[in-house]
Amino acid sequence: GMAGFQVTFPDDITSWNTFVLGQDEKMRGGVGKAHTRAFKKLMAQLTVPRFLVEGDQVDVVGKAVNFTKDTLQIQARFLSGDTVLKTRAGEISSAWVEKLNIVAPPAGDSLELSYRLNLGEYEDGEIRKIPIYRKGIEETTGVFLVAEKDTTLQLSFDPDLGPVTVFAQQNALEVLKKDLRFLRRYPYGCNEQTASRLTGLLLEKQAAKWTGEPFDGEPEIIRAIVRLKKSQNPDGSWGWWSGGRANVWMTTYVLRALYEARLEGYKTSAFNKGVIFLTNQVHLYKKTDLLNVLRLFSDIGQNFDYQPFIAQLDTTVTGLYERFALLDIRQARGLPMTLDSLGKYQKRTLLGGVYWNEESYDWYENSIQTTLLAYKIYKRAGREDMTRKIRQYFLEKRNLGWRNTFETARILAAILPDLDFSEKPTELHINGTRVTRFPHQARIFSESVELEKSGGGPLFLTAYQQFHNPDPMPDSSYFKIESHWEQRGRKTDVLEKSDLATLVVRVEVKQTAEYAMIEVPVPAGCSYASKPNFRRFPEVYREYFRDRTAVFCERLPVGTHEFRIELEPRFSGQFTLNPAKVEQMYFPVFFGRNALRRVNINE
Structure with a gap:
């Protein structure tokens, strides 16, 4: 049929x-x-x-x-x-x-x-x-201030940059939610940034419990843990990027984030594998690497004989950060120590914050990392009088945001659980206008802003201007960056459609930079011909975006370095090529950029 x-x-x-x-x-x-x-x-x-x-x-x-x-x-x-x-x-x-x-x-x-x-x-x-x-770049300029006592502030701004936005907030948690969102939305995904994002998500989940608000980041927590597990090297270590050479600091930092997740009930075999790797290798480490491993072991309660390594470090450490790290380990393990050296080296800000060490761009010996250690030591000792002043310093340093994802995650992890989120009667006058209800935002069309605060509670104040710079000038203060086109084996200023072309970027490094990123915009008329991920020095990883390529270098030594991006011109026309930029990812004030350009693609 x-x-x-x-x-x-x-x-x-x-x-x-x-x-x-x-x-x-x-x-x-x-x-x-x-x-x-x-x-x-x-x-x-x-x-x-x-x-x-x-x-x-x-x-x-x-x-x-x-x-x-x-x-x-x-x-x-x-x-x-x-x-x-x-x-x-x-x-x-x-x-x-x-x-x-x-x-x-x-x-x-x-x-x-x-x-x-x-x-x-x-x-x-x-x-x-x-x-x-x-076209061009977005720029923000302004200040972030913490007013605990009655105070009057006089601020000046550039009238050519447009109106001034003033934002006043009483609740510290609402202020710091912006930093949690910064960690969550940061566009790049190296192991440090993934670990920092995980830390931020865990803190965001805690904050949601405190406030009774819903938390929608559960899938992102799982994704971050899975990503860290996948990027772990076979020996149990982590590099800056997946498949990168073992980095002791990166390994301890990732394990610290995974331990924080473990305390919240998120377990992964990658944590145990990483701890075993460090346990087997710890006898090979010296000074800062050894300090980082011992501090991690101490914080996670690892059963370990610390005394021989502490005795070794006692004779070699010199910097303030290293000495505070030793104090932290001694205190946590119940070994003899004293708080005298903390009081001896402390410094004060004009607004009453307390900190240690100099403001610098050294990875460890700087005021942020050293003060984080002091905060931890004083907190363990029950010295709320000191931890309150240290929190004041961190909030003062926040400005429009801390310097990088690493510092943001560690500061939030340290201070967020200890902040007082209650609101006390407070009054603010903005150029004479009285404000008593917060949060409050105002746009000021004046080059001078007077802020007068009175009342019992702290007030978190931001005053800033945002403006678009359509034609930014080149900047070669720290790095000099140049680019040109190659097609059919020769340099050219005009591209021919459908013939493969190479965007060649040369970076002149004046002082050795660690953890550098070269961000190279691509014209809209081109698509990627290929997306190789080179592992040859100094490049360790690439990320390809619709409108730009990001090249990451764990170490960028003095000299000239060349990076090549293979493209296919697919559309004829005239296109903008926004400035290429190189910066130290964790200290972005050190950067260089070239000029904005136009690119012609002929039929």
């Missing part, structure tokens, strides 16, 4: 597989298969770049395809939203291709383009949304 049925396919070009299963009365079975190609008689295709920078001029491509054997009379239209930009009517036997030159509008959410075909009542089309990015 025969069985049959009718089916309506979706209105697109697709291949469909049909399977028939049969069985007779003797239980013998069989399978029949058929392959059906469904297609439309007329199809529209629209090809556009994945993004544009405002002011870019580009030729977008519309294509009409006739799948029948007949010649058809059709109409074609390019549209922006509902606005018709171009029309064409004519006969099509197989296909036609047409172009439309557009200019990217000022930056916004996106530009919606469509290409539509009509054959009588039959219509087909494609819609594409193109993100529009700004």
Whole structure:
């Protein structure tokens, strides 16, 4: 016999597989298969770049395809939203291709383009949304202040940079939520940043419990732990990036984050594997590496004979950070120690904050890392009088945000559980206007701002200007960065469409930099020809984004270094190439950039 049925396919070009299963009365079975190609008689295709920078001029491509054997009379239209930009009517036997030159509008959410075909009542089309990015860079300048006592502040701003935004908040948690969001949304994903993100998410979960608010970061916590497990080296160590050479500091930092997760009930075998690695290697380490391992072991309660290693360090440590690290270990393990040296070296800010060591860009011997150790020691000793003053210092140092993800995560982990989130009656006058309810935000159209605070509770004040710099000047104070194009084996200023091209970036390093990132924008008219991830020195990792490539170097020594990005010019037109930039990721005030440029791509 025969069985049959009718089916309506979706209105697109697709291949469909049909399977028939049969069985007779003797239980013998069989399978029949058929392959059906469904297609439309007329199809529209629209090809556009994945993004544009405002002011870019580009030729977008519309294509009409006739799948029948007949010649058809059709109409074609390019549209922006509902606005018709171009029309064409004519006969099509197989296909036609047409172009439309557009200019990217000022930056916004996106530009919606469509290409539509009509054959009588039959219509087909494609819609594409193109993100529009700004030309140049966004800059913010301003201050963050903590006013605990009655005080009057006089602030001055540049009137050419636009209005001043003043934001006043009583609740410290609401202030620090911005820093938690910074950790959560940070765009890069090396092992340090993943561990810092994990720490931030765990703190955010705790804060949600304190306030009774919902927490939506559970899947992100799991993803961060899984990512750290996958990036662990076979021997149990971690490098800066997945597959990188073992780094003792990175290994201890990741394990600290995994331990914090473990305390919240998130367990992974990567933690045990990492601790075993350090236990087997600890006898090889000296000074700072050894201190980091011993501090980790002490904090996680590792059963370990600390005394011989402490005796070894007693004779070699010299810096204030190293001496405080030894005090921390001695105190935690119940060994003889005294707080006298903390009082001897402490310093004070004008607003009453207490800190130790000098402000510097040394990885360990700086005021942030040393003061974090002092905070931990005083907290363990029950000295709330000192921990309160240290928290004041960290909040003063916050400005518009701490210097990097590492410092942000460690400061938040230290102080957030100890902050007083109660609100006391407080009054603020902004250029004479009285404010008693917080949070409060005001826009001031004046170059001078007077803030007068009175009342019992601390007030967290931010005053800043945000502005767009459409044509930033080159800066070669710390790094000199230059770039050029190569195509068909030679340098060029104009690219030819469809021929592979290389964007060559040269970085001149004046002083050795650690943990550096080179961020190289790519023009909207190009796509990546390939996405290699080089592991040759000094490069350790690359991340490819729609509009830029980020190259990471664990160490960038003095000299000139070259980086190459392989691209394919796919769209003709004129495109903006925003400035390339190199910076030390954890101390971004050390940076260099080149000038904004235009790139022509010919047909």
